Amino acid sequence: xVSESPWKRKxxxxxxxxIEINNAGFCFGVKRxxxxxxxxTAQKSGRVFTIGPLIHNPQVxxxxxxxxxxxxxxxxxxxxxxLLVRSHGLHPKIIDQAVTKGLEVIDxxxxxxxxxxxxxxxxxxxxxxxxxLGEKNHPEVQGIMGYSGKDTMVVGDYSELSLYKIxxxxxxxxxxxxxxxxxxxxxxxxxxxxRELKVYNTICDATLIRQKESRLLAEEVELMLVVGGKNSGxxxxxxxxxxxxxxxxxxIEPADEINPCWFSGISRIGVTSGASTPDWIIDGVIKRLKSxx
Amino acid sequence: xVSESPWKRKxxxxxxxxIEINNAGFCFGVKRxxxxxxxxTAQKSGRVFTIGPLIHNPQVxxxxxxxxxxxxxxxxxxxxxxLLVRSHGLHPKIIDQAVTKGLEVIDxxxxxxxxxxxxxxxxxxxxxxxxxLGEKNHPEVQGIMGYSGKDTMVVGDYSELSLYKIxxxxxxxxxxxxxxxxxxxxxxxxxxxxRELKVYNTICDATLIRQKESRLLAEEVELMLVVGGKNSGxxxxxxxxxxxxxxxxxxIEPADEINPCWFSGISRIGVTSGASTPDWIIDGVIKRLKSxx
Numbered sequence: 001x002v003s004e005s006p007w008k009r010k011x012x013x014x015x016x017x018x019i020e021i022n023n024a025g026f027c028f029g030v031k032r033x034x035x036x037x038x039x040x041t042a043q044k045s046g047r048v049f050t051i052g053p054l055i056h057n058p059q060v061x062x063x064x065x066x067x068x069x070x071x072x073x074x075x076x077x078x079x080x081x082x083l084l085v086r087s088h089g090l091h092p093k094i095i096d097q098a099v100t101k102g103l104e105v106i107d108x109x110x111x112x113x114x115x116x117x118x119x120x121x122x123x124x125x126x127x128x129x130x131x132x133l134g135e136k137n138h139p140e141v142q143g144i145m146g147y148s149g150k151d152t153m154v155v156g157d158y159s160e161l162s163l164y165k166i167x168x169x170x171x172x173x174x175x176x177x178x179x180x181x182x183x184x185x186x187x188x189x190x191x192x193x194x195r196e197l198k199v200y201n202t203i204c205d206a207t208l209i210r211q212k213e214s215r216l217l218a219e220e221v222e223l224m225l226v227v228g229g230k231n232s233g234x235x236x237x238x239x240x241x242x243x244x245x246x247x248x249x250x251x252i253e254p255a256d257e258i259n260p261c262w263f264s265g266i267s268r269i270g271v272t273s274g275a276s277t278p279d280w281i282i283d284g285v286i287k288r289l290k291s292x293x
Numbered sequence: 294x295v296s297e298s299p300w301k302r303k304x305x306x307x308x309x310x311x312i313e314i315n316n317a318g319f320c321f322g323v324k325r326x327x328x329x330x331x332x333x334t335a336q337k338s339g340r341v342f343t344i345g346p347l348i349h350n351p352q353v354x355x356x357x358x359x360x361x362x363x364x365x366x367x368x369x370x371x372x373x374x375x376l377l378v379r380s381h382g383l384h385p386k387i388i389d390q391a392v393t394k395g396l397e398v399i400d401x402x403x404x405x406x407x408x409x410x411x412x413x414x415x416x417x418x419x420x421x422x423x424x425x426l427g428e429k430n431h432p433e434v435q436g437i438m439g440y441s442g443k444d445t446m447v448v449g450d451y452s453e454l455s456l457y458k459i460x461x462x463x464x465x466x467x468x469x470x471x472x473x474x475x476x477x478x479x480x481x482x483x484x485x486x487x488r489e490l491k492v493y494n495t496i497c498d499a500t501l502i503r504q505k506e507s508r509l510l511a512e513e514v515e516l517m518l519v520v521g522g523k524n525s526g527x528x529x530x531x532x533x534x535x536x537x538x539x540x541x542x543x544x545i546e547p548a549d550e551i552n553p554c555w556f557s558g559i560s561r562i563g564v565t566s567g568a569s570t571p572d573w574i575i576d577g578v579i580k581r582l583k584s585x586x
Contacts, residue, residue: 184482187481188477191492196492199480199490199491
């Protein structure tokens with residue numbers, strides 16, 4: 001049995017009420033990148049590869065690999081074939097290198113990430129010192145850094161700001177999957193230190209809505225499952241958000257990580273998922289929950 | 294006896310230790326406006342007037358009035374003479390009106406206020422919806438509004454934001470004497486609502502330093518006196534800041550408002566003052582404190 005509300009849907013088993021947010025599963029950018037990847041592996045005769053995984057979901061990357069999409073580390077030993085630019089984008093130097101080598105390039109960068117890259121370049125050109133809110137080692141941030149100046153600062157949150165290195169004219173872009181609380185705190189901390197601050201709120205709407213709805217859902221259930229890649233930044237942030245509201249929150253990748261012992265005394269379960277979690281994995285989780293007696 | 298430290302000076306009487314911040318008294322803009330006003334009354338043969346008081350200090354305005362500077366409400370009945378634009382600036386329409394009437398105009402607008410006006414105009418020209426952080430009825434804010442668009446919003450703090458009227462591209466300027474806590478909170482509240490936010494931190498350095506030092510001083514004394522015009526926005530904010538730290542804080546205008554009953558059991562007094570408080574009034578307060586036995 002399924003009942004729906006504007007932002008959530010409910011399933012009932014003999015033992016549980018299971019509530020899932022509607023905005024679960026693949027976001028627009030991941031959907032687009034995955035579609036481009038499946039098309040490329042079907043249409044291109046030569047080798048098709050990504051530098052780093054196309055999206056942060058091992059199960060999907062494995063399926064694509066079976067279709068012929070190789071994940072490589074760099075272009076050093078590559079002389080022909082098609083480079084599929086991953087959803088997180090790439091440093092422009094790598095794309096230049098691919099073009100110089102005569103490789104075909106298909107750009108599967110999420111359009112929202114593209115915007116963040118373009119804002120970073122524009123801020124640099126207009127003389128702003130760039131502060132990127134994001135995970136320093138995340139490929140999306142690495143890509144954005146390729147468009148920004150030498151004085152760029154990357155911070156995970158406001159506490160990482162080196163205030164003594166801050167100039168008077170600062171621009172901010174955020175990794176598209178950051179939380180807006182994190183962005184607000186950073187901006188708030190910077191305001192008294194600068195004379196001019198230009199903020200591009202590059203957090204994508206899908207992320208904002210997903211975070212908000214996951215938090216609301218966590219408030220009304222007794223246990224929360226966050227489904228997604230453990231290497232996925234946005235999934236980990238969802239986990240953190242839900243855990244703050246409902247301490248009984250678990251991050252699971254495939255359904256078989258579910259431990260029936262978690263559910264003792266529980267009758268209402270919430271399910272949310274990261275932007276790179278495919279529907280078939282979420283469906284598997286719902287099915288597994290329904291089977292628990 | 295006077296002893297000095299980088300940001301404060303101490304006076305001793307038989308009964309009290311009196312600590313005053315060095316950055317007290319007239320700020321740069323008020324000093325400049327007052328100088329221009331005294332020069333104008335001495336040099337101009339015709340009538341010299343301001344629309345509204347030159348600065349927010351009744352004692353100084355009275356002295357200037359004795360020298361021949363008249364305070365008027367509008368230009369309707371004026372056909373000749375010199376308009377001295379007050380330190381807070383004026384709506385550009387009034388200055389145009391003066392020019393059209395053939396009046397001489399001396400601009401005593403504080404250069405920092407001028408900057409805020411010019412940023413407001415530039416934001417309007419670049420298609421930003423303007424949010425002004427300030428007191429709606431304060432002459433400085435009224436002046437800045439003359440340079441901004443019809444969709445401008447003036448808010449005293451973030452709680453006054455009408456979020457449903459907020460557009461996606463917003464620019465912020467602040468009344469130069471606002472607190473940066475207030476500006477930070479406003480910016481922080483706006484970030485999740487917009488896509489692009491350009492903040493000009495137009496709070497003047499002198500204000501920032503004075504607020505910071507007054508707060509520090511209030512922490513180390515047993516009673517705090519804030520000296521300045523009761524109609525002065527920045528003096529009232531200093532009072533609020535000090536009162537939060539030291540509940541025994543009093544706002545006084547001239548020295549004779551000091552009530553000796555306040556000092557029972559008190560041995561250490563702090564003195565700060567608004568940006569439009571002249572030295573002779575502060576000196577009077579110190580003298581009065583020294584005379585209390």
